[in-house]
Amino acid sequence: MKLSKKTFLYSIGISVLLIGLIVIYFVTMLPSLYVDYMKKENLKSVVEVEKGYMKNHSYEGLKVQNPTGSATLEIPMSGNVLYVAGMGFHADITVKDENLVQFIGQVRECFQDIKDMDKEDFEVIDWNLLKDGISQGEVLNQQSPIDMKVEVNQDAEVFRKDGTGKTHVVGDDIFVFEGGVSDESNQYTTYIAMGKSADSLVISFLPVMTPQMKEIKPIVLGSVPMIAAVLFLIVMICSQYFSRKIVNPVIRLAHYAQEVRTAGNLEVTPFEIREKDEIGELGRSLNELYTRIRENYEELEKKNELLRKENKRQEVFLRASSHQLKTPVTAALLLVDGMIQEVGKYQDTKTYLPQVKAQLQSMRRIVEDILYLNHCTEHLQMEPVDMELLMDDVISSYAVQVEAKQLSSEKKTVPCKLVSDRELLKKILDNLVSNAVSYTPPGGRIFLEVCEDRVRILNEGAHIEEEMLPHVYEPFVSGNTREKGKGLGLYVSAYYCEVLGYQLHIENVQMDVKEDTSEGVLTILRFH
Structure with missing residues (x-):
């Protein structure tokens, strides 16, 4: 729900609540307060009438709450004459009946000391005397127990x-x-x-x-402080609850932002969203923002890792250039200088020129390794490659070396095609076959297997020291201790396998071929 709608509903809710409380107050409490107020006013009025009459013995100048129903009976402490007065009349009543005279005497005795009166004082009054004195049908006849003289106040303007x-x-x-x-x-x-x-x-x-309004107005005015206090308290409580519903999610968002800011790798738990208003939308936007930032951060870390590897590779290039090229260049210069100066055996140019050529070919091979290692991997040319034809092409380039060392080879291939960069894949296979030919003893055997998901090359008689196995993919490490420190082939192959997403594994194995048990080195290139 949107904040605007939530605020609108809050306003309606608080208004309904306040109106309901006011209505309940006026329905339940106000009538009782009005009744209590009117009782106090009536009591006050009769006390004022009593005091005024006791002072003046008349209604002249008195304010009476109900002039039509107000009257005062005055009983003198002696004699049998009573006085009755109201706002517009005055009457003298002479009591003649003995029962009534006796009844009046008891009343005088009862009210002798008003300060010490209690309920038991009324027990001395015999109310039957009043009943007997005023019998039905005798008040208005000649034998009436009383004589009444009424005078109307002509000057009193009552109404x-x-x-x-x-x-x-x-x-x-x-x-x-x-x-x-x-x-x-x-x-x-x-x-x-x-x-x-x-x-x-x-x-x-x-x-x-x-x-009249003046009767209810004091009640309302007297209730205003209490009503205001209750309404203020209710508004404060409701506002506090409503503000917490809005402020608490904002505080949670601030803590979440602080947590993200202090997280070094941006690995934080996503913000829990319970709201469906603008604050909830802000939380979702922050989650999306931090997710995108984290993805960019991870991508940047990957690129940084690639740059570190690239820097390492560039360092390898420099070391390879200085280390690998120095030896054949020095050897070639010595041979050429000897032949130029015709020193001793170097006069035989037909013998030593092929050695110079061999040194130059060694340098060319090193340069090719370095150039291939610098191949731009960002523009791979992925295409279907016939693995059987590619392997035959690689093997044919080593036919002279195989024949010179009198090696035998067995090949098992399955017709298959692999989507890959042909030049990089050929370089990988060329290095693996070159190592197999180079490190297989004369007269040894090489076994090759090409499948849809891997290439296996097993060369008989070869062995790699166990402590060197974990380092064979590093530059300048050779599987032959006599040539240790001169090889880049496996380093190049491992790098290209990483680029293409392949896996390269080399291990020593025990070979059992035609009832002959010997050692060998197994190289496995997995494509998946």
């Missing part, structure tokens, strides 16, 4: 209209009038419903206190 009158028609038979009034601190709504039945007109009254 005023607030202009919120409305009418509602409910169905076909009910009409509702909604009218609003208010005092200094509250608003009230009175509903008058009128309905007509089949035989009467029904009118219902319902006065209620209108809810």
Whole structure:
């Protein structure tokens, strides 16, 4: 997922979470806080009314929470006259019934010391006296237990209209009038419903206190610090989690880059990618980049190794030139000087000119080895080569040497073709056959086998010292101790085998040919 989409979903998620928490708060906690707040306000209001009336013995100047339902009963500590007052009236009540007088006396006794009151003090009040004193049907007749004198305060402006009158028609038979009034601190709504039945007109009254914003506003304002703290904490936790989801992969990438930078050969474990956003794409790009750098590094190391080998080969060329050419050149110069000055036996030019020629041919051979060793291997001419014809061509060039040493050869060939560089392959085979002819004793035997995957050359009577076997592919090492230090043939062959991807192996073997057991040297050239 892209970072932009991830950030967008994070914003939506945190918004939904916060809205949900606010809704839960307003649904579960706010009502209880409102109820508790209103209880405290009502308690505060009744205490203020009580204190104000106790001071002035009237409602004049008092702020009442509900003027329509508020009233105060004043019981003097002596006598049988009671006083009832409200926002718009004042009444004097004279108690005549003995039961009620006795009941009032018990109330006075109960509230004698308010500071030390407890629940048990109410047990002294006989509530049956009140029940007996006010019996049903006796309050309004001539034998009434009380006399009541009510005065209405004409100057008290308790309510005023607030202009919120409305009418509602409910169905076909009910009409509702909604009218609003208010005092200094509250608003009230009175509903008058009128309905007509089949035989009467029904009118219902319902006065209620209108809810006001000022009642809920303190609750909300009081909750703001807690809501802000909770929301801030939630936002911090969510932001911390979200930032870690983004920052941690970046830190891992930085550590991975540091690990790659300090790795000498760039051999490091690929970066583990778990993200599918831009950071994941960056990680994959870094993996690809470091993989490519490592491949280039390995390729460069291979080229450096080839350059080291090439430098070694160039050093061999110089040593070969100085070492191999010095001996035949010196010998040829001595022979030529002797013949020019006609010194002693060198007067016989017919005898010593062929020796000069032989020395020159030796130099030519060395030069050819060096030139072939410098053959440009970057432009190999790969082509199908008939191995049987190529081997016959190489063997025929040594017919004179074979005849002079009275050697016998046995050849076993299988018709096959090999895709290779003809000149390099011929040089390899020529050096191997030359060694076989050179190091086979006079009258010895040479066995040759040509297959699709290898060439085997076994020369009877030859032997290579065991300690010299590991070094026969090095320059200036010969399998004959008497000629040690004069050979480049196997070094050239080993180099060309490496170029062509072939394998060259030489070992001493025990030969058992025609019930005759002798030693021999086996040379194997493998193509695959």
